[in-house]
Amino acid sequence: MANEQLREEVGGDENETGSSQTLSRNLNNPQTQEPLLQLPSLNDCEKYQQTTDVLDLMGPIIGMSPDKKAESPGVVGERTGLRGVCGTLPEAECAASPLATSLDRSSSSGDEELTNLNWLHENLLQNFTLGGPEAQSSPSPLFDIEGTNGASVISSATAHAGESVKSKPPFSFSLLIYMAIEQSPSKSLPVKDIYGWILEHFPYFSSAPTGWKNSVRHNLSLNKCFRKVERSLGKVNGKGSLWCVDPEYRPNLIQALKKQHFPTAHSFCTPPASPPSAFSPARHLFLQGCSLKESDIDAATAMMLLNSAPGHHSDPCDPDSPIDLSRPDSVLVSSDPKQDHNYSSSSFQRCSSRSSSSSSSSLSSLDEAGCESGQGRRAGSEGFHSDEDSEEERNPRLPSLPVRRPLTVKCPLPVKRARHECKPELDEELKEAAGSLLHLAGIRSGLDLSKRTAKSKKPEKHRK
DNA sequence: CGACGGCTAAACACTG
DNA sequence: TCAGTGTTTAGCCGTC
Numbered sequence: 001m002a003n004e005q006l007r008e009e010v011g012g013d014e015n016e017t018g019s020s021q022t023l024s025r026n027l028n029n030p031q032t033q034e035p036l037l038q039l040p041s042l043n044d045c046e047k048y049q050q051t052t053d054v055l056d057l058m059g060p061i062i063g064m065s066p067d068k069k070a071e072s073p074g075v076v077g078e079r080t081g082l083r084g085v086c087g088t089l090p091e092a093e094c095a096a097s098p099l100a101t102s103l104d105r106s107s108s109s110g111d112e113e114l115t116n117l118n119w120l121h122e123n124l125l126q127n128f129t130l131g132g133p134e135a136q137s138s139p140s141p142l143f144d145i146e147g148t149n150g151a152s153v154i155s156s157a158t159a160h161a162g163e164s165v166k167s168k169p170p171f172s173f174s175l176l177i178y179m180a181i182e183q184s185p186s187k188s189l190p191v192k193d194i195y196g197w198i199l200e201h202f203p204y205f206s207s208a209p210t211g212w213k214n215s216v217r218h219n220l221s222l223n224k225c226f227r228k229v230e231r232s233l234g235k236v237n238g239k240g241s242l243w244c245v246d247p248e249y250r251p252n253l254i255q256a257l258k259k260q261h262f263p264t265a266h267s268f269c270t271p272p273a274s275p276p277s278a279f280s281p282a283r284h285l286f287l288q289g290c291s292l293k294e295s296d297i298d299a300a301t302a303m304m305l306l307n308s309a310p311g312h313h314s315d316p317c318d319p320d321s322p323i324d325l326s327r328p329d330s331v332l333v334s335s336d337p338k339q340d341h342n343y344s345s346s347s348f349q350r351c352s353s354r355s356s357s358s359s360s361s362s363l364s365s366l367d368e369a370g371c372e373s374g375q376g377r378r379a380g381s382e383g384f385h386s387d388e389d390s391e392e393e394r395n396p397r398l399p400s401l402p403v404r405r406p407l408t409v410k411c412p413l414p415v416k417r418a419r420h421e422c423k424p425e426l427d428e429e430l431k432e433a434a435g436s437l438l439h440l441a442g443i444r445s446g447l448d449l450s451k452r453t454a455k456s457k458k459p460e461k462h463r464k
Numbered sequence: 465c466g467a468c469g470g471c472t473a474a475a476c477a478c479t480g
Numbered sequence: 481t482c483a484g485t486g487t488t489t490a491g492c493c494g495t496c
Contacts (some may be wrong), residue, residue: 172471174470191486215473221487241485242487469481471491472492
């Protein structure tokens with residue numbers, strides 16, 4: 001039940017050829033069957049391959065090939081990369097996305113300005129298709145990150161990485177979980193699949209002591225960002241629940257991701273060679289599962305942002321909309337380092353707090369559809385605290401998920417309407433995304449990487 | 465120095 | 481019975 005509804009919500013049946021068909025649906029205008037996104041030519045892709053590595057960065061996270069999915073034990077092969085872009089967005093809105101149109105323009109304009117935002121957007125969205133049929137059909141290495149050619153990319157990166165492959169990822173468990181969940185088409189994963197995703201993307205854990213699984217579960221249980229969704233009728237295999245990201249905390253997680261601290265340098269991160277040099281290290285991000293530069297995480301962040309913003313128009317009232325970049329209080333990127341660790345900024349709550357009328361989030365829908373989690377949220381202590389933790393929220397046994405969180409800012413508009421009303425703000429979203437992309441491109445001032453120290457520098461184990 | 469975030473370990477209960 | 485899952489507690493470390 002839960003699964004079915006989740007799948008319905010994300011816009012497609014995951015079965016059958018699932019990925020490709022769903023991707024087609026997401027890519028094509030349902031009315032005209034015209035492609036919503038003009039995919040660049042192969043030549044373009046190859047050109048980009050020569051000039052940037054950012055796609056390599058995005059690949060494993062955003063659009064791993066279905067083949068890879070199948071290989072992954074934990075990650076059920078029911079995701080498509082593009083889902084992340086338009087998965088929860090009505091196709092019509094995807095079609096109306098200024099981003100899509102701008103991409104059309106840019107992809108045909110032949111603009112080779114490396115710092116051109118269109119180019120960046122194009123690159124990113126190209127990469128968003130990595131997991132889709134285009135990825136499968138395209139012989140371009142860009143679209144075959146993990147396929148035949150991708151293997152070489154990976155091996156190449158691994159060769160560069162050396163020991164770093166076994167380095168601890170610079171992400172916190174909550175972020176790992178978040179990424180795993182966000183990468184799932186249904187935006188929810190069982191613990192096992194979360195394990196699988198982490199293992200797949202961060203080989204470090206494959207050789208790490210199993211304690212990390214405990215940590216994952218610990219995070220899921222304690223971190224308020226994650227919510228448990230009963231599989232209920234949909235349970236086909238095994239025990240356990242599905243876990244999803246609480247939409248209310250999604251911005252927090254994204255900010256956390258954006259602000260994640262990283263090791264500043266790693267031996268394998270070879271100096272960039274091509275013009276968009278700042279992209280170069282990004283190649284290794286999720287292939288290494290470690291050793292990121294801050295620009296790398298910005299890339300990841302940009303991915304996440306784009307994953308949920310342009311084209312995937314956020315409805316400020318729709319918790320299902322990952323983030324509304326147009327809202328200044330949504331993806332709040334504070335310059336205050338103190339806030340970097342304070343994910344509980346009330347503005348987040350304001351922006352993303354679900355209204356009772358906007359409980360159309362995947363989770364809320366699930367909840368309303370009868371798959372009551374029955375667990376509400378526990379009194380999370382780890383992760384992202386809400387300033388508005390009410391007594392109700394602290395009561396882990398209150399089953400009223402949809403109204404679990406007190407409302408602070410109401411969205412006066414019904415979901416559907418609000419979506420339309422927000423469209424003029426897409427420019428702002430694009431600007432936001434552009435900012436992230438500029439970060440991604442290394443066009444940022446004063447990378448104070450030196451300020452940041454590796455969180456994972458402490459030796460594994462042996463601590464106690 | 466304290467608060468806080470994060471990680472790890474452990475214990476326990478529940479469930480398939 | 482067992483393994484997986486979920487929860488809780490405790491302690492430690494690093495950062496601010």
